[in-house]
Every structure is written in structure tokens, then in C-alpha cells.
Amino acid sequence: MALHEAAVTELRAEFPALQQTAGGRPLIFLDGPGGTQVHGSVIEAMGRYLAEANSNFHGVFLYSRRTDETVQAAHDALADLLNASRPEEIIFGPNMTSLTFNLSRAIGRTLSPGDEIVVTRLDHDANIAPWLALQERGIIVRHADFDPSDCTLDMSSLEAAITPRTRLVALGYASNAVGTINNVARAVELAHAVGAWVYVDGVHYAPHGPIDVQALGCDFLVCSVYKFFGPHLGALYGRYELLDSLPAYRVRPAGDAPPYKFETGTQSFEAMAGATAAVNYLASVGQRYGRELSPEFPGFEGRRLDLKVGLATIRAYERQLCQRLMAGLKEIHGLRIYGIIDPDRSSQRVPTVSCTLGETQLGLTPQQIARRLDQDNIFVWDGNFYALAVTERLGLEDRGGLLRIGLVHYNTIKEVDILLGHLADMPNIVER
Numbered sequence: 001m002a003l004h005e006a007a008v009t010e011l012r013a014e015f016p017a018l019q020q021t022a023g024g025r026p027l028i029f030l031d032g033p034g035g036t037q038v039h040g041s042v043i044e045a046m047g048r049y050l051a052e053a054n055s056n057f058h059g060v061f062l063y064s065r066r067t068d069e070t071v072q073a074a075h076d077a078l079a080d081l082l083n084a085s086r087p088e089e090i091i092f093g094p095n096m097t098s099l100t101f102n103l104s105r106a107i108g109r110t111l112s113p114g115d116e117i118v119v120t121r122l123d124h125d126a127n128i129a130p131w132l133a134l135q136e137r138g139i140i141v142r143h144a145d146f147d148p149s150d151c152t153l154d155m156s157s158l159e160a161a162i163t164p165r166t167r168l169v170a171l172g173y174a175s176n177a178v179g180t181i182n183n184v185a186r187a188v189e190l191a192h193a194v195g196a197w198v199y200v201d202g203v204h205y206a207p208h209g210p211i212d213v214q215a216l217g218c219d220f221l222v223c224s225v226y227k228f229f230g231p232h233l234g235a236l237y238g239r240y241e242l243l244d245s246l247p248a249y250r251v252r253p254a255g256d257a258p259p260y261k262f263e264t265g266t267q268s269f270e271a272m273a274g275a276t277a278a279v280n281y282l283a284s285v286g287q288r289y290g291r292e293l294s295p296e297f298p299g300f301e302g303r304r305l306d307l308k309v310g311l312a313t314i315r316a317y318e319r320q321l322c323q324r325l326m327a328g329l330k331e332i333h334g335l336r337i338y339g340i341i342d343p344d345r346s347s348q349r350v351p352t353v354s355c356t357l358g359e360t361q362l363g364l365t366p367q368q369i370a371r372r373l374d375q376d377n378i379f380v381w382d383g384n385f386y387a388l389a390v391t392e393r394l395g396l397e398d399r400g401g402l403l404r405i406g407l408v409h410y411n412t413i414k415e416v417d418i419l420l421g422h423l424a425d426m427p428n429i430v431e432r
């Protein structure tokens, strides 16, 4: 049983936000790349933690012990989601950006002037700026380019940027601006060939497919739970030996063992409770709708298998949705899609589709379109989404950037069709 219309209807019923209306009309959430709606079990788990376990951790009394259990469960859950070797390889923090600045500072302490770091122009600034910050320590940052014609990472540019002095390669798993999935395994090969570490921004990929840090062979991978149906919380995977050896900025009583040496201060335990629930929700999608995909993941069992299967099921459904969206967008006069448009290459992208619509002839900026769609309760993002290097490279930064349509598994064909109808009508509305 795959994710089909009836299954998606069932799942949608479990998301309180998807039941809301405004002005008596439903809401169409195509803003997932900026943050997805939250599953009901997540809201429930966070409320339960606050009522039944709220305390600080590492105390001897009941609520503190429950908090310890909450913290452990969240590390276990994220380790399962990412297929980490052990839960101590997971570090929580407020969000991906803060975690990355935290890690870049720690890594920076191990580098020498003249050492090099490679970043890509296809990345969100949260995987560029923390590395640029190390320039003040004499680190050289090199930029790998992407091909503006289809917005895919230029692997020869990446290869050329990597030198014997490269200590770290930072790249995204999937672009939050144009949806391209990068060949992370190849980047790992290139980086490891010169002894460099690889820091993967998995934020945008996480809601769209299974992640396996061991199969990728990456050294670090970071994601944000609020992008996959959970609360605002960041999570970072790091190879245990690296986390163990890196010098963390920490308070002395926190100890020097991972993960706590990097989890500075009091964390959002309620968000951790929510993170566990979000991971369990994704696993439940596998249990309920993905059983026939199990043979594709030999060697996995329990929740790790359910997660693989759940996210593979989600991926298959999202591909159909994306095909429908792309086919419809291609028919709209004056609309330009940035990124991979060939349906035969659908495995190289996630269903995040960015475009501009006749902005030169009609003066329609992405923001004007987003505002117009909002009048019909259709939520989309406009601008650069902090993927500043992408809009700069595409020459769109001074022109309002992009209009971004982000699909996730709770979206439907019907919603896609409603959006397409509005977009097709938009030039007429503006001309009138």
C-alpha cells in the first residue's frame, strides 16, 4: 500500500493546522521549506512533557529523571532517523544555524592559517557564513559554483576547489531555493581523498527522503526538526571520534563527553519530546503505508526500517505531486522555472519548485504574487530564503528573488491544481 489520495486524507486529519480555515475557506500550505505544519502527536508530546516531566535534567528526583528519559529518547530517535552509529553522535541545539556556528568555531580552533574550506553557491547561507567567519583566523574559503541553466552543483568546480590544503567541504544535501539534490556521496569521496571532513546541510532534504549518514560517509550532517513536522529545534550528527576530539566551547561542569559538551546551557526539553514524536510519526507512515518497500532496505529493522520505508513512501508520493506541479507550471505563459525541469531527472530533485512569472513584462515580483495568493489562503514564500548565493548567482537578488512552491507529503493534487489555476490567471488579474 503506497501513499495514495485516501491515505493522504487520513494523514492530513492528524495535523491540526490542516483543519484550520480563514474567512471560511481552507488553507493551502505550500510553505513547507520554511517550516512544515506539526503533527498532532508532536503537540501532544510537548504538552505532556510540560505537564508531566518539566524540570532540568540530571537530578535525582522524578521529574528530572523523566527529563533525562526525554533527552535520551530524542537522541535515540534522531540517531535512528539519520542512521547514526550511536545516540551520542546526535547534538541538539536551537536550530541548524546556531549549531553550525557552534561547530564551525570548534572546528576553527583545530585549523591553521592557510588551511582551506570549500563552500558552494547552491547552499543556504547557514552553511556558508559560519565558514566565512573563520576567515578572521586566516582560513581560506573557496566557492564551488553551480550551473545556472539547471541549478545543479558543478562537480568539476567542486573538484577544482578541493586542494591538498582543504580541511572541510560544506555542502547541502538538497537546495532550499531550487530543490536540487546534490551528489553528497561523490563530494565525500573527493573530500576524503585529501583528508578533509564533510559537513552536510541536510535541512532541506530531511522531510523528503531517507537519510543515512553511514552510507553517505559524511562526517557531520545537520537538520532542523521543524522542517519535518516537529517543533523548532536543530539536530546535528557528528562522527563520534570527531565530536570526542573537537574542543567545544562549554561550561566546565558540563563535562567533556559528547553530546553534552556541545549542548550548551539548558535545552528545550519540550522540543526534544516533540522531536521524538515527529520521528515516530515518520516511522508510523512506514508502518501504515510502506510495508512493501521493506525489501529495499536489507539490514534494517525496527524503527530504523520503518523510517526508511516511511520516507521512501513519502518520496514516491511527492514525486507524483511534483510532476503534476511542473507539468502545470510549464503551461503558464511567462513563467520560468529555475532548477531541474526534465521529468526523467525527477530523482535529482525534491518537490521544491521556484519560479518567476513575467516579472519583466508585467512588473509582477515574487512578493506581489505571494501576496495575491495569500488573499486566497495559499501560502508560498518569496525572496531568497537565505540562499543568498543562489539568487545572486541567478541575477535575481535585486529583482525580488524567487517565488517558491514547496510541496510535502500532506499536500494534495487538488491543492496543486488550485495553485496552478491561480497562477495561470495571475497575468490577467494584473493586466485588468
Ligand SMILES: Cc1ncc(COP(=O)(O)O)c(C=O)c1O
Residues within 6 Å of the ligand: 033, 034, 094, 095, 096, 097, 098, 124, 126, 127, 172, 174, 175, 176, 201, 203, 204, 223, 224, 233, 234, 385
Ligand atoms: C537548507 C537550509 N539550511 C539551513 C537552514 C537554517 O535552518 P535553521 O532555521 O534551523 O537555522 C534552512 C532554513 O530555512 C534551510 O532551508
